Amino acid sequence: xxxxxxxxxxxxxxxxxxxxxxxxxxxxxxxxxxxxxxxxxxxxxxxxxxxxxxxxxxxxxxxxxxxxxxxxxxxxxxxxxxxxxxxxxxxxxxxxxxxxxxxxxxxxxxxxxxxxxxxxxxxxxxxxxxxxxxxxxxxxxxxxxxxxxxxxxxxxxxxxxxxxxxxxxxxxxxxxxxxxxxxxxxxxxxxxxxxxxxxxxxxxxxxxxxxxxxxxxxxxxxxxxxxxxxxxxxxxxxxxxxxxxxxxxxxxxxxxxxxxxxxxxxxxxxxxxxxxxxxxxxxxxxxxxxxxxxxxxxxxxxxxxxxxxxxxxxxxxxxxxxxxxxxxxxxxxxxxxxxxxxxxxxxxxxxxxxxxxxxxxxxxxxxxxxxxxxxxxxxxxxxxxxxxxxxxxxxxxxxxxxxxxxxxxxxxxxxxxxxxxxxxxxxxxxxxxxxxxxxxxxxxxxxxxxxxxxxxxxxxxxxxxxxxxxxxxxx
Ligand code: FAD
Numbered sequence: 001x002x003x004x005x006x007x008x009x010x011x012x013x014x015x016x017x018x019x020x021x022x023x024x025x026x027x028x029x030x031x032x033x034x035x036x037x038x039x040x041x042x043x044x045x046x047x048x049x050x051x052x053x054x055x056x057x058x059x060x061x062x063x064x065x066x067x068x069x070x071x072x073x074x075x076x077x078x079x080x081x082x083x084x085x086x087x088x089x090x091x092x093x094x095x096x097x098x099x100x101x102x103x104x105x106x107x108x109x110x111x112x113x114x115x116x117x118x119x120x121x122x123x124x125x126x127x128x129x130x131x132x133x134x135x136x137x138x139x140x141x142x143x144x145x146x147x148x149x150x151x152x153x154x155x156x157x158x159x160x161x162x163x164x165x166x167x168x169x170x171x172x173x174x175x176x177x178x179x180x181x182x183x184x185x186x187x188x189x190x191x192x193x194x195x196x197x198x199x200x201x202x203x204x205x206x207x208x209x210x211x212x213x214x215x216x217x218x219x220x221x222x223x224x225x226x227x228x229x230x231x232x233x234x235x236x237x238x239x240x241x242x243x244x245x246x247x248x249x250x251x252x253x254x255x256x257x258x259x260x261x262x263x264x265x266x267x268x269x270x271x272x273x274x275x276x277x278x279x280x281x282x283x284x285x286x287x288x289x290x291x292x293x294x295x296x297x298x299x300x301x302x303x304x305x306x307x308x309x310x311x312x313x314x315x316x317x318x319x320x321x322x323x324x325x326x327x328x329x330x331x332x333x334x335x336x337x338x339x340x341x342x343x344x345x346x347x348x349x350x351x352x353x354x355x356x357x358x359x360x361x362x363x364x365x366x367x368x369x370x371x372x373x374x375x376x377x378x379x380x381x382x383x384x385x386x387x388x389x390x391x392x393x394x395x396x397x398x399x400x401x402x403x404x405x406x407x408x409x410x411x412x413x414x415x416x417x418x419x420x421x422x423x424x425x426x427x428x429x430x431x432x433x434x435x436x437x438x439x440x441x442x443x444x445x446x447x448x449x450x451x452x453x454x455x456x457x458x459x460x461x462x463x464x465x466x467x468x469x470x471x472x473x474x475x
Contacts, residue, residue: 003124003145005113007033009343010125010146012117012288015043017320017332018152019101021340025150026108028344033144034110035117037130040098041105044154044321045329047094048173053196054360055093056178059086060203061362061424068399081204087178113144117153118289122313125149148315148343151295151303152336153288155281155321160188166251169275172197182206182273184238186258188246190217192359194278199361201274202236209239209270211246211260213279220357221367224386225422228402229365241265249275283322307349309339317343331355354418354437358427363403366430369437370408370418381411382418385443385467387459389423394454400424405459407433407443409467414442419460429457443467 007030011022014036026032040047066076105112115127116135120143129140157171170177175197181204187194190212202208210217217240218226230240241264248259248269255271285301296312297303303311303318311318317339320332334352341348356368375382389395389403403423410417419433436446446464451457 003143005033005111005142006145007031007111007147009033009148009150009340010035010144011150011152012125013043013152013154013320013322014038014041014101014112015152015154015320015332016045016329017154017336018043018150019105020333020336021150021152021317021319022110023104023108024337024340025343026110028340028346030148030340030344032108032110033113034105035113035115035125035127035144037114037116037135039114039133041101041112042094042098043152045332046097046101048176050329051097052090052094052176053172053193053200055090056086056176056200057196057360057362059089060200063203064362071399081181083178083181083204086204090176090178113142115140115142117144119291119293119295120289122293122316123147149293149317150309150336150339150343151288151290151311151316151318151322152320152332153284153322155283155327157277158280158282159277160246160279162247163249163275163277164251166256168251168256168273169249169277171277175201175276175278180274184272185209185274185276186211186246186256186270186272187276187278189277189279190214190240190242191278191280192218192220192357192361193281194276195359195361197276197278198236199233201276206274207238208236209241209272210237211241211244211264213243213245213262215243217242218359218365220371221359221365221422222371222373222406222420224372224406225365225367225404225420228404228422229359229361229363232363232402233361239264239266281321281327283324285322307338307351308342309335309350310342326355326357328355328357352438354434356427356430356434358430360427363400363423364426365420365422366426367420368418368430368434369416371420372406372408375408375418383409383411383414383467385409385463387463387466389456389459392454392456392459392462394456394458395423397454398424398456400456403456403459405429405463407446407460407463407467409443414444414467415440416442416446416464419463421459423456425456429460432457432460 115129244262244264257269283301285297319335321327354369386406408418451461
């Protein structure tokens with residue numbers, strides 16, 4: 001067919017997957033364009049995900065810490081919260097980053113085509129121009145021709161079908177808009193996103209209930225870490241309802257009346273001022289006309305790919321949330337680089353042994369590779385070394401002696417195959433465990449590595465030293 005513009009490579013979606021792929025491809029010499037319906041680059045992560053949530057979580061952590069130092073003889077007045085100024089601060093953080101990306105796209109001569117993209121056939125995408133922040137369509141259409149394409153269209157929050165439309169009922173995007181701080185808030189879904197937002201809103205003054213269908217909060221990490229988290233966060237919540245479902249929501253003028261069913265369910269409907277739906281995210285695979293390009297999309301909307309990130313159509317790749325779990329920005333970026341490199345004719349493959357997960361709550365929970373629970377489920381023989389932060393000088397000095405660092409070793413090779421850390425900055429520390437796993441390090445390698453004292457990061461070395469005793473190759 002006839003096209004308005006033509007590129008070597010077109011990337012559909014400008015999230016961490018999409019912009020990383022486009023920039024790498026441009027660096028490798030491909031004439032590249034990104035199609036994006038949002039007004040700014042950065043996707044969910046920069047605009048309504050990782051970054052704005054962390055801007056707010058940082059503020060919450062400072063408030064929590066300020067309260068904590070009262071035990072050290074320092075007390076502050078109750079914080080006064082200016083929601084408008086806080087929102088402006090968050091928007092400024094996001095703006096710095098999305099502005100930076102726009103500059104980087106320009107610098108690399110990557111064209112950004114604003115609009116909603118949908119495949120017409122295996123070499124063309126129709127783009128309906130969008131405008132403003134509301135994604136309104138202008139009626140202008142453009143056909144973009146490509147030699148190769150990378151699908152990076154991401155995911156969207158799941159909305160429960162029986163929940164009415166009401167400005168007091170939000171998903172994570174709405175919660176990050178921070179329009180008001182409710183008196184009483186319900187968080188549906190006790191996963192990372194829900195608990196991060198619960199942390200922000202409770203620190204700002206809301207009373208929070210959490211309802212979760214499963215038998216525990218945060219599905220990823222070992223229960224001992226979650227237990228520590230729960231103890232530290234007990235005062236935030238009125239109720240944590242496990243093995244419980246939300247079954248009905250009635251929006252009345254004076255509040256949202258919610259009915260529950262299950263083990264933790266109250267008998268009467270409970271009244272809330274705000275509800276956050278954070279019961280999962282679904283890939284956007286079924287919303288891009290993939291069938292017209294011949295690209296196979298799975299039942300749940302994920303697009304299957306190989307180690308080169310190719311779909312079943314060899315010149316069309318897919319990366320990020322749209323190809324599967326874990327739906328995390330750092331996974332998307334690494335997949336993006338592989339897809340771009342392969343598209344540019346380089347030999348490359350996605351071959352990560354592990355992908356870390358982090359709850360950026362207070363305290364943080366970070367985990368990577370095998371958990372004890374997973375090893376047990378698989379019947380894998382492991383050795384576990386747990387270093388309690390009560391024995392770390394720095395953790396005690398920082399008021400974080402409740403944390404721990406745990407390493408999991410293969411019982412035969414003594415190589416580290418997993419790690420879990422709970423405590424402030426756990427997410428910053430888990431990178432060392434990731435590197436150790438990727439490098440095939442054993443307990444001696446980590447334990448004999450001199451870590452700076454006194455640091456929280458030192459606990460990784462100390463946990464490895466705990467494991468020395470059980471290693472056969474220790475002199
Ligand atoms: P996305 O970021 O979803 O980007 C897809 C882009 O494609 C979007 O900009 C969308 O507008 C565009 N698009 C989709 N369809 C079309 C179309 N047809 N035409 C044009 N454009 C289209 N991950 C972490 O690793 N760390 C965190 O701390 C973290 N925090 C999070 C907090 C929240 C509240 C949320 C919701 C998510 C968080 N995530 C976090 C997950 C992270 O945001 C995603 O894993 C990441 O954004 C996925 O990147 P992506 O490139 O696959 O897709």
